[in-house]
Amino acid sequence: AQTVTQSQPEMSVQEAETVTLSCTYDTSESDYYLFWYKQPPSRQMILVIRQEAYKQQNATENRFSVNFQKAAKSFSLKISDSQLGDAAMYFCAYGGNTGKLIFGQGTTLQVKP
Amino acid sequence: GAVVSQHPSWVICKSGTSVKIECRSLDFQATTMFWYRQFPKQSLMLMATSNEGSKATYEQGVEKDKFLINHASLTLSTLTVTSAHPEDSSFYICSARGEGGPGETQYFGPGTRLLVL
Numbered sequence: 001a002q003t004v005t006q007s008q009p010e011m012s013v014q015e016a017e018t019v020t021l022s023c024t025y026d027t028s029e030s031d032y033y034l035f036w037y038k039q040p041p042s043r044q045m046i047l048v049i050r051q052e053a054y055k056q057q058n059a060t061e062n063r064f065s066v067n068f069q070k071a072a073k074s075f076s077l078k079i080s081d082s083q084l085g086d087a088a089m090y091f092c093a094y095g096g097n098t099g100k101l102i103f104g105q106g107t108t109l110q111v112k113p
Numbered sequence: 114g115a116v117v118s119q120h121p122s123w124v125i126c127k128s129g130t131s132v133k134i135e136c137r138s139l140d141f142q143a144t145t146m147f148w149y150r151q152f153p154k155q156s157l158m159l160m161a162t163s164n165e166g167s168k169a170t171y172e173q174g175v176e177k178d179k180f181l182i183n184h185a186s187l188t189l190s191t192l193t194v195t196s197a198h199p200e201d202s203s204f205y206i207c208s209a210r211g212e213g214g215p216g217e218t219q220y221f222g223p224g225t226r227l228l229v230l
């Protein structure tokens with residue numbers, strides 16, 4: 001069975017600085033997708049970024065980028081130029097052949113002004 | 114694009130009553146919808162997967178007679194919590210996925226807070 005692990009329950013970053021959130025996963029599938037979702041205090045789940053496992057190039061969305069290491073089964077999220085609005089709980093998720101998402105435990109990000 | 118709505122956003126009910134939560138995909142056809150439950154500061158727990166026109170598939174440990182799911186159209190799925198009890202109080206979230214198959218991104222509704230007194 002697939003698993004997703006986020007080993008950092010809480011992280012903090014100074015406004016305008018860069019922070020990296022860690023995620024590792026375990027799978028025997030060769031074709032899969034990885035996601036980072038953000039859940040602010042409103043609790044609305046918002047897609048931050050998506051990565052197809054067959055693509056070697058790391059996905060980027062404005063200030064958000066990932067470091068996808070397929071062999072190491074690692075999928076970290078880098079947030080550059082952090083803003084107060086980035087404060088939220090971040091979930092790493094794995095999507096495989098079943099179509100279901102398997103979520104990590106989440107990392108709460110605090111942004112300090 | 115890819116907007117999913119949920120109604121109601123808040124519901125308070127008495128123990129023993131049934132509550133229906135609606136999940137709608139507003140700008141795309143959702144062949145598959147998912148229902149999750151989330152406790153405070155915890156991750157999302159998948160309850161069931163529903164495909165339009167067929168019976169829902171429930172995760173292990175989820176009572177299908179208690180949590181009735183209907184996915185009657187490509188834009189609407191409903192979750193009915195039957196004979197609700199205080200332990201059913203939680204945050205329920207739906208998500209919807211389009212026709213692209215397992216790799217398609219899931220888009221989430223804003224969630225429904227259920228409080229059973």
